[in-house]
Amino acid sequence: MEKIGLNELRKKFQDFYETKGHYVKKSFPLVPDKDKSLLLINSGMAPLKRYFAGIDTPPSKRMTTCQKCIRTGDIENVGITSRHGTFFEMLGSFSFGDYFKEQSIRWGWEFITQELQLPEERVWATIYEEDEEARNIWKNIIGMPEERIVPLGKEDNFWEIGTGPCGPCSEIYFDRGEEYGCGKEDCKPGCDCDRYIEFWNHVFTQFNREEDGSYSNLANPNIDTGMGLERLACIMQGVDSIFDIDTIRIILDEVVRISGVAYHNGEAKTDVSIRIITDHIRSVTFMVGDGILPSNEGRGYVLRRLLRRAARHGKLLGLEGPFLADLSQKVMEASGCAYPELEEKKEYIQRVISVEEEKFSTTIDQGNQILNDYIHDAKQKSGTCLSGEQAFKLYDTYGFPLELTQEIAAEADLQVDLDGFNQHMQHQREMARAARKSETDAGWADDSSLYVDLPDTEFIGYTTLYAKAKIVGIFSGKTSLNVLREGEEGHLVFDCSPFYAESGGQASDKGSAESAACHAEILGVSRVKNVFLHKTLVKSGEICVGETLDVSVEVENRNKTTCNHTATHLLQKALKNTLGDHIQQKGSSVSAEGLRFDFTHFEAITKETLEKIEEEINKKIIEFIPVKCEEMPIKEAEKLGAMALFGEKYGERVRVVSVGDYSIEFCGGTHVSNSGQIGAFKILSESGVASGVRRIEAITGTGLYSKLTEDEGLITIASEKLKANPSNLISRIQTLNEELKTYKKELEQIKMQAMGSELEDMIANAKIVNGIRLITKRFEDCDINDLRKLSDEIKDKEKGIIVLFATVNGSKVTFMVSVADDLLDRGYHAGNIIKKIAAAAGGGGGGKADMAQAGAKDPSKIEEAFSLAETLL
Structure with a gap:
């Protein structure tokens, strides 16, 4: 039997099934698409479920794949056994209502015996005990001796998961030889010993299990076969362990x-x-x-x-x-x-x-x-x-x-x-x-039953910022009103509205509502399902249900918000271009003041990379690219390559926002009509907000002007405080820093000299406890590193000594224990000692046997901690 490498085996399999009219599909990613039931793809069939279920149409009725898979259910056995692994590849051949059992088994046999040239006498098959059709194919068409066709029960050879499509299966085994067996006369596939290794399963999906437990025949039976590539490589390379292929x-x-x-x-x-x-x-x-x-x-x-x-x-x-x-x-x-x-x-x-x-x-x-x-x-x-x-x-x-x-x-x-x-x-x-609830709580918008009898609000704000709108409801908290008077605040519901309601990370519009008899401010807009709630303060007059008001969106606020929203689309695309396709939006916030964009990434972004991202976005702004917003069927949008928010649900029709051919995204927000309207883009900060999630905050347009004015003010104040011209500000700061370093160094030397002068006194005044000299001393505003150096000097001079220092910095106490080397062999452990000492002063910590430190909260307990040290010794 020829030894064949794993990569060659993969190619042989795919080439073979391609000659049989199968479409060769490259492996699907390990991340499942449109399947929330799985964390990771764990079988060859898993990414094809929608084809088998008839939800999606496969590219061909015959397919073959070599699928990347991850399984962690047996992770504890990885490394201990020779066969368990978390990553593996699964060879598969599939028929979606095309060929069935005979063709599947015949081609399987042909591949095993002719392409791989496995010895026929060492190949066995198992079948479901009630599947006479499979038995006859193996016996009469393939010609396998009946003693090598092993019938097994439902648990072993029938594939089903709850209700739905299911069916019998036939597994193919390889006989590794008597030396791997248990020695029993009836040893055969199904035995627990290592002689027979199952390497290829052919599943015949021909039934549908009903709710009552009965089975009906499927109109179009399917084939799903799976063969572990690593396991096949073990057989073909004559090794016992996957770690040897x-x-x-x-x-x-x-x-x-x-x-x-x-x-x-x-x-x-x-x-x-x-x-x-x-x-x-x-x-x-x-x-x-x-x-x-x-x-x-x-x-x-x-x-x-x-x-x-x-x-x-x-x-x-x-x-x-x-x-x-x-x-x-x-x-x-x-x-x-x-x-x-x-x-x-x-x-x-x-x-x-x-x-x-x-x-x-x-x-x-x-x-x-x-x-x-x-x-x-x-x-x-x-x-x-x-x-x-x-x-x-x-x-x-x-x-x-x-x-x-x-x-x-x-x-x-x-x-x-x-x-x-x-x-x-x-x-x-x-x-x-x-x-999260306290941050985003909007108590007045919690109960959707309040608005169940109201008509949906018609949103007209994509095309106009003004409307004559009829009031169909007024609410104060959870109370429905007929009138809202001067000085009162409530929520108005109009039949139509040009106001964008807060959603999708975009802040709502603000504006005004008025008539000849009243004037009111619209402070913000939220939505409950498709009903828009306009938070309103009546400045004069009164407002009644049934009235028609002139409502206007505040133009400057809308325009600034719109610029920032389109900028987030440019930012997402620039991030993907610069950092990679792994970038996924994890949240955003867009308002007139600026934008915040959260995204998946594994490390902080360097200053140079941020400058590159900024430069790309500003280049697209100055190109004055037309921005187009249009509704279309979701399948058409997907064909265009529009980016969807991961995990978000969309209807049959979606709104797509395109910045030329640079950025195409699903989005319901408001946008500029030309990228040039954004004016300019500036990143203010980049930070981490969660494991694997980064955040960029930025401003656009007139936001840059406001920031520049603010920064100029700070520079002026700093220059006055440091008595320097703005042009000399940096050099003045550098000079002061150098002076400060010099003073700090001199101060540290003075402190160390002072502590050093006490060294002999500390040693001389050490207490003898249980044959060990114990030094305890309290310091004020000392650096713990200086105390470490001091303790090291003491240990260099003396043996059989334990040092316990405490320093108080403000309200914070830091303890340090240092144990001489000759005491370590006697079992004294600084880490164990300091735990109990720190606990006495309301703190905790630990460390190694020779040196440990801990923090505490109560300076008044230091002497008590020192006494406890004596007790411990």
């Missing part, structure tokens, strides 16, 4: 090279770490390549969990510093021929991995120390479990995925209180929801 072994060998740790084919403890890193870097590389970014939720959390798990196992192998980004290059070398996007996005993929690995490296040592302390305390108390509060602190403060905490705890034979963890997580979510 060519495209995975190249990665594993690189892990061995950079770690200097030998691989023993799964026999050594370190092999688990080598395998975990090898598997996880494959998943991470493909996930980032498909636009997934690390986060604390959803698929981003899966990515973060895999990446951080791999990073930790690198540390277990002795790898210091980041290594995963470089290792991803081996994944690209192994799979780049089939997935060229990996090489195309190489720089981006490696940068995302580097940033996340660096983030984790800054917290893992501290988090590990705290987790080890938790484990130590639990063991001391003969406990078997870490508390949910401890696990949540590691997750929330140090970025430890819960599963990583569980894994490390399990290595110490401890469990984690999952119920307690979930309670803390739920509490945090409730607090976040409450905070």
Whole structure:
């Protein structure tokens, strides 16, 4: 049997089915499209569900794919067993109401025996025990001996998930030989031993399961076959483990090279770490390549969990510093021929991995120390479990995925209180929801039943800023009124309105409403479903239901808001052009004052890159590009390539805003008619607002003039305070900074001399406690680093000594404990001592055995903490 490489196997499969009239579709991304039931694509059939369900029309009735897949359900077994992996490729052949069982089985047999030349006598088939049609095809058409056709029950050979399409299946097995078997006479496919390996499943979707549990025949039966590429490669390359096939072994060998740790084919403890890193870097590389970014939720959390798990196992192998980004290059070398996007996005993929690995490296040592302390305390108390509060602190403060905490705890034979963890997580979510609600609360707009009898408001504000509008309702809170009098405030509902109601991140219009008998201000507009609520203050006269008023939108406010809204479209496009297609809008806020735009990105954007983005947007503004807003069917908009807000629901008809052919987006907001009307664009700030989410705040048009005037005022004031001309302001600041550095340095020297002069006195006055000399001293407004230096000088001079310093800076207390080296062997531990000392003063902290520090809140408790130190010794 010829050994065939994995990449060649993939090509053989696709080429074979192409000769059978199948459309070869490249792998769908790992992120499901229009399917919220899955976080990640986990099978070859998953991205084709809408074709099988008849929702979408497939490009061909016959298709073949090699689908990228991620499964994390068995992550705990990855590295421990030879077959479990999180990333894998699934070869598949599909028929959407075209051919059926006989053709599927015949072509499968042809590929196995003629293309791959597997020995016929080592191939077995299982069938559903009631599927006589499949039995006859294998026996009479293929010619397989009946003893190699194994009937199995519904649990093994019938595919169904609840109600809907379902059907029997036939699995194909390879006999690895007696040496892998259990020795039983009746050993055959279905046995738990390792002799027979299932590698290809043919699912015959021919029934529909009804609500009452009965089955009816489908009018157009389908075929769905799936064959694990890595498992097939194991067979074709004669290896027992997926970690030994060519495209995975190249990665594993690189892990061995950079770690200097030998691989023993799964026999050594370190092999688990080598395998975990090898598997996880494959998943991470493909996930980032498909636009997934690390986060604390959803698929981003899966990515973060895999990446951080791999990073930790690198540390277990002795790898210091980041290594995963470089290792991803081996994944690209192994799979780049089939997935060229990996090489195309190489720089981006490696940068995302580097940033996340660096983030984790800054917290893992501290988090590990705290987790080890938790484990130590639990063991001391003969406990078997870490508390949910401890696990949540590691997750929330140090970025430890819960599963990583569980894994490390399990290595110490401890469990984690999952119920307690979930309670803390739920509490945090409730607090976040409450905070969001308080920020966006509009109590008068909560109860839609108030407006159920009112007609929808006709919005005419895209084409006019003025209207004669009839009042159809007046409300104050949840009370319906007939009249609103001078000085009173309420909400008016008109039959039509030129006022844009707050939605889609755009602030509402403001303006006026008046008649011969009254004048009122429109302070803002919200909407409940399709009813517009105009927040109104009556300045004179009174307003009654049924009246018709002249309503006008404030032009300047509308124009400024409109400029900022169109600018967000230019910004999103410029971000994609500059940073990559992974950019997705996560929120926006547009008003007359400026714009705020939240988007997915994995790191802070450099000043140079922000300038490049700014330059691109201003170039598009000065090109005076026509802006077009039009309604069209959603399918037509999708053909144009219009960007939709991820996760947003749209109707059959959508409004599309196009800035020439530069930017095309779904949008219901108001926009300029020409990009030149924006005037200019300036970024004020760029910051992080959540894990994997960045925020840009910017201004346009006259907003720049206001900012320039404000900045000029600040420069004038600063120049007066520093007694400098504006042109010399920078050099004056530099001179003052140099002077300040000199004074600070002199002051530090004086302080150190003062402390040093006390050194001999401190040593001489040390208390002898249990044979150990203990120095305790309180300082005022001292830098903790200076105290560390002082303690090091004491330890250099003396043995058998423990130093306990406290410094008070304002209302804040900082403790430091330092233990002489000769006491470490006797079990004295600075980290353990300081925990109890700091607790006495209302604080907490920790550290290493030789040096530790902690913060506290109550300066009056310092002497009490010093006394406690004596007691502890």
